[in-house]
Amino acid sequence: MASSSSSSAMALRRWELENQIAGSEEADRDLIYWYDEAANSRAQQEKPWSTDPHFFKKVKVSALALLKMVVHARSGGSIEVMGLMQGKTLGDTILVMDAFALPVEGTETRVNAQADAYEYMVDYSTTNKQVARPENVVGWYHSHPGYGCWLSGIDVSTQMLNQQFQEPFLAVVIDPTRTVSAGKVDIGAFRTYPQGYKPPDDPVSEYQTIPLNKIEDFGVHCKQYYALDITYFKSSLDSHLLDLLWNKYWVNTLSSSPILASRDYVAGQIFDLADKLEQAENQMASARYGSYMSSSQRKKEPEESQLTKITRDSSKITAEQVHGLMSQVIKDILFNSSRYHQCTSDPSGPEPMVEA
Amino acid sequence: MASSSSSGITFKLHPLVIVNISDHYTRLKAQTLHSGESSSCAPPSNGGTAGSAPPAPPRVFGCVIGVQRGRTVEIFNSFELLFDSKTHTLDRAFLEKKQELYKKVFPTFYILGWYSTGSDVEEADMLIHRSLMDINENPIYVLLNPAIIHSQKDLPISIYETELHVIDGNPQLIFVKSSYNIETVEAERISVDHVAHLKPSDGGSAATQLAAHLTGIHSAIKMLNSRVRVLHQYLVAMQRGEIPLDNSLLRQVLSLLRRLPAIESEKFQDEFLMEFNDTLLMTYLAMFTNCTGTMNDVVEKFNIAYDRHSRRGGRTAFI
Numbered sequence: 193m194a195s196s197s198s199s200s201a202m203a204l205r206r207w208e209l210e211n212q213i214a215g216s217e218e219a220d221r222d223l224i225y226w227y228d229e230a231a232n233s234r235a236q237q238e239k240p241w242s243t244d245p246h247f248f249k250k251v252k253v254s255a256l257a258l259l260k261m262v263v264h265a266r267s268g269g270s271i272e273v274m275g276l277m278q279g280k281t282l283g284d285t286i287l288v289m290d291a292f293a294l295p296v297e298g299t300e301t302r303v304n305a306q307a308d309a310y311e312y313m314v315d316y317s318t319t320n321k322q323v324a325r326p327e328n329v330v331g332w333y334h335s336h337p338g339y340g341c342w343l344s345g346i347d348v349s350t351q352m353l354n355q356q357f358q359e360p361f362l363a364v365v366i367d368p369t370r371t372v373s374a375g376k377v378d379i380g381a382f383r384t385y386p387q388g389y390k391p392p393d394d395p396v397s398e399y400q401t402i403p404l405n406k407i408e409d410f411g412v413h414c415k416q417y418y419a420l421d422i423t424y425f426k427s428s429l430d431s432h433l434l435d436l437l438w439n440k441y442w443v444n445t446l447s448s449s450p451i452l453a454s455r456d457y458v459a460g461q462i463f464d465l466a467d468k469l470e471q472a473e474n475q476m477a478s479a480r481y482g483s484y485m486s487s488s489q490r491k492k493e494p495e496e497s498q499l500t501k502i503t504r505d506s507s508k509i510t511a512e513q514v515h516g517l518m519s520q521v522i523k524d525i526l527f528n529s530s531r532y533h534q535c536t537s538d539p540s541g542p543e544p545m546v547e548a
Numbered sequence: 549m550a551s552s553s554s555s556g557i558t559f560k561l562h563p564l565v566i567v568n569i570s571d572h573y574t575r576l577k578a579q580t581l582h583s584g585e586s587s588s589c590a591p592p593s594n595g596g597t598a599g600s601a602p603p604a605p606p607r608v609f610g611c612v613i614g615v616q617r618g619r620t621v622e623i624f625n626s627f628e629l630l631f632d633s634k635t636h637t638l639d640r641a642f643l644e645k646k647q648e649l650y651k652k653v654f655p656t657f658y659i660l661g662w663y664s665t666g667s668d669v670e671e672a673d674m675l676i677h678r679s680l681m682d683i684n685e686n687p688i689y690v691l692l693n694p695a696i697i698h699s700q701k702d703l704p705i706s707i708y709e710t711e712l713h714v715i716d717g718n719p720q721l722i723f724v725k726s727s728y729n730i731e732t733v734e735a736e737r738i739s740v741d742h743v744a745h746l747k748p749s750d751g752g753s754a755a756t757q758l759a760a761h762l763t764g765i766h767s768a769i770k771m772l773n774s775r776v777r778v779l780h781q782y783l784v785a786m787q788r789g790e791i792p793l794d795n796s797l798l799r800q801v802l803s804l805l806r807r808l809p810a811i812e813s814e815k816f817q818d819e820f821l822m823e824f825n826d827t828l829l830m831t832y833l834a835m836f837t838n839c840t841g842t843m844n845d846v847v848e849k850f851n852i853a854y855d856r857h858s859r860r861g862g863r864t865a866f867i
Contacts, residue, residue, distance in 0.1 A: 372735055431744075506838075
């Protein structure tokens with residue numbers, strides 16, 4: 193029988209973890225990796241999420257899961273790929289410990305892609321349980337290469353189905369193209385509302401540009417789900433290794449050329465922006481007379497006009513391009529500038545180039 | 549037992565493998581540590597030992613997969629394996645099952661070798677190594693040292709190959725250490741960066757994005773600078789005679805210097821300037837769009853303010 197002192201020590205640690213009190217020792221940080229069989233089955237019994245559609249608010253993704261998902265999404269190129277995530281719940285947070293890819297190439301029209309992969313999933317889960325990964329499947333992820341992180345109509349219906357039968361379940365979307373172009377990970381985690389439920393307030397979601405051919409799909413369904421906050425965690429060994437990795441990594445950072453990598457994508461974005469501009473122009477020309485009628489009634493205009501959105505999009509694309517250009521210019525100065533100082537005997541170039 | 553490898557094969561290691569192994573180790577450590585504390589709970593399934601008192605964290609074992617092209621071996625991914633501590637062998641059926649699963653998702657990768665944790669190569673490892681030789685005739689062994697020593701500067705990962713050496717008249721296989729490089733795809737680099745430094749995840753303002761981008765480059769340049777300084781000091785010391793001359797090193801430094809400037813052709817300059825101009829053009833366009841948007845707003849507000857009494861439709865719209 194476990195002694196009362198050890199169980200109270202355990203309870204203290206759990207409480208600390210749930211309240212996110214920063215554990216200063218490594219042991220506390222790694223506690224998150226322990227799969228508590230008893231607490232998990234208790235949570236399954238109680239099902240606190242069935243009463244509140246907005247129950248889960250946060251997602252914590254482990255370093256490993258993020259890396260695996262992003263690499264898999266990128267390896268698909270411009271084809272959507274999907275996979276499953278394993279983890280557990282902790283209060284109102286879903287913890288994603290690991291992810292694995294599924295051997296199905298998704299197209300936006302296949303609702304039940306997961307049915308094909310059930311055998312794979314069962315096999316994978318059983319093998320995982322044998323190697324000290326007893327967590328259950330807690331969600332699915334898929335990629336939207338180049339068109340942003342949101343749930344399409346098919347995705348929403350798939351997720352609603354999942355949330356009926358496989359709770360707790362989470363949907364994660366990754367955009368590998370935007371990740372590479374922007375230099376930061378483009379990821380979103382969502383849960384759908386049950387049919388007919390109206391959210392009490394309009395959640396403020398981060399704005400992102402959506403290509404014209406998908407914007408209808410986005411608009412129709414964007415009220416049926418909400419986004420969760422994503423944070424990341426890593427073990428003490430992970431942080432140690434990643435710190436050391438930087439010693440070898442700086443070369444890659446310096447040598448990366450985001451302009452070259454995302455040339456296609458940028459061209460596509462500009463094209464799309466041009467289409468949107470044309471659409472906005474038509475809209476404005478037709479509304480010119482209409483606006484006089486309504487100008488007296490001060491109708492509330494909470495959404496921005498089409499043109500403001502376009503302006504924001506264009507600034508974003510340009511900013512990314514300028515960042516890429518800055519990298520190129522810096523590299524040119526670093527490695528090419530000795531050309532400019534060939535004949536000078538007097539060391540005036542940047543430090544690394546010239547011997548004192 | 550381990551000396552330098554001479555096989556001439558270059559190894560490229562992806563960070564995913566490193567994080568994979570580290571995660572496997574942490575999990576197992578967490579499980580065994582906690583199964584020791586609460587002894588009444590059913591012991592969680594694990595592949596290693598199951599001690600009663602908090603045991604030393606067990607070794608983890610697994611397989612590394614990737615591609616070998618000519619003399620370059622690129623290790624992309626890895627997965628866990630079951631180890632039977634009594635017979636000191638890896639569970640073969642499990643390995644084949646897992647390999648099948650991974651082949652479905654990553655059809656181009658095949659088994660390159662195995663990994664384990666620990667501080668140094670052990671005798672028993674040779675048995676495991678041999679058993680993998682029928683899958684891959686020259687498997688590699690990746691060893692991760694999970695001890696966290698804060699003064700360490702190098703990654704605690706070593707890659708070993710086996711070579712046939714004649715010792716005391718008997719040809720024996722011994723482990724030899726090889727060097728490796730870290731290779732990455734752009735997406736991997738960004739996510740590792742993201743997790744390692746926990747950069748601001750959302751857009752923030754343009755200023756913070758710019759700051760983040762430039763900080764990354766700045767730290768990389770700082771590293772480059774410090775490395776070059778080290779070389780510089782070494783060379784100066786050599787010049788003064790404090791350190792014995794090392795011709796091969798001098799040759800390498802000379803070849804490095806000869807590589808600068810990196811590209812010097814006319815064509816490159818042209819292309820570079822073209823790209824520069826393209827970006828400036830984009831900025832110009834964005835500015836234009838911005839101005840148009842603002843102007844449109846001004847016009848709308850003006851219309852609202854001044855055209856209220858012509859709603860009956862006499863006057864045309866103010867353009």
